[in-house]
Amino acid sequence: MTVAGEPVRVRLSVNGRAEVGLAEPRTTLAEFLREELGLTGTHVGCEQGVCGACTVVVDGAAVRGCLMFAVQADGRAVETVEGLAAEGGMHPLQRAFWDAQALQCGFCTPGLLMTALVALRERPEWTREALRERLSGNLCRCTGYSTVLDAVLAAGRAGAGDGGDDGSAGAGAPASGEAGPR
């Protein structure tokens, strides 16, 4: 399949909904989500893979949205932070961040939430040390990470990894159907 330098059609599923959009090959998945689909919950920081702000879930794995071209996501199932609160209420993981005051400016938060979501799907119970390392690819310049660890550990205990057990959210995400890393 050859594609010229100009925009091409990209079909993918985002938070369980079929989406179609146009993207130049050089458009990253993060940019595509923000600018073509209007899903600005995914943040873009360093654009070189270092900060984790752009982290989204593709086919069950948390990946850098800035290190994947949108054309590469053709045919894939993508989950973004918008999918967490699909029903309007907060996802248990989001509620845990709220309760623990695990964010200040919030720039890093969407990426941390998506990384933590996949970590909790891998296993709900983490030691603080192991979780610290598991989340170490996401930089936060405000919180000092301590409250983030509190939040994710609490969310794990509350079963947030199964896609929402308090009935308030998660039902709209394709999460529960295809949980787990590939």
Add this chain to the structure above:
Amino acid sequence: MKPAPFEYVRADTVPEALAALGGADDARVLAGGQSLVPIMALRLATPEVLVDVSRAPELREHRSDGGVLTVGAGVTDRELELDAGVRAAHPLLVRTLSLIAHPEIRARGTLCGSLAHADPAAELPALLLATDGEVEVAGDAGRRRVPAAEFVTGPFTTALADGEMVVAAHLPLPGPGSGWAVDEIARRPGDYALAGVVCGVELDGAGRCAGARVALFGVAATPVRAHGAERVLDGAVPDDAALDAAAAAAFDGVDVIGDEVHASAGYRRRAGAALVRRALTAAVRAAGEGA
């Protein structure tokens, strides 16, 4: 910051990939993109054509038989480290993968991509070198196998000719009676190594070292075998004195490169020798347990 425009080709077979690579002056393979995309975002690379091989079914396979693990160029680090068969057959590889970046990077980055990228501080080229692995290369003239020691020829430079690509890596599995270890010094988990080592020790029935392999990374222009350390250990009883001597000789003949930003050559040499000592101790212990 945004990559310069390029043409995107998704290759579903190796012949398709080779045709696309041969069809332009500046075509490059795109695998996981975890090194290439940052370089393009910084405009340090502006390829005309990217040939995406990450979804070609024939490259998405890995298997172990005859004591060798073969990993196709589309297989990600994360797939390998989560695979029960790989975990059982090649724990050294799994431990090495865990030192690379973060799970989010490993979810897309490929083992073959890391070999082709040939970053002097990368873990996997050193693993291949220590275990005498081979890189399988495809080009217009057919396929050839390049031994690890001949594959990386300089920083970010390999034996790949124009129009060639890596299709697989062949990793010999650690045998019984041998013990292996990998370790590195990095400022934070996931950072590139300031000094790193992959080493293996084989013990004979009398507890003597029947063969030692030590490969260093992050200290020179390419991964290098620490022949000085290997020579000290060959035939010796690997006691404390022998391991001290091996570590002291690890950097003999190694052209250590330092820089102002990360670590000086002196630091890499001294910290590297201490690291070799620690890793050899672990390898000898593992060999003793396995025997």
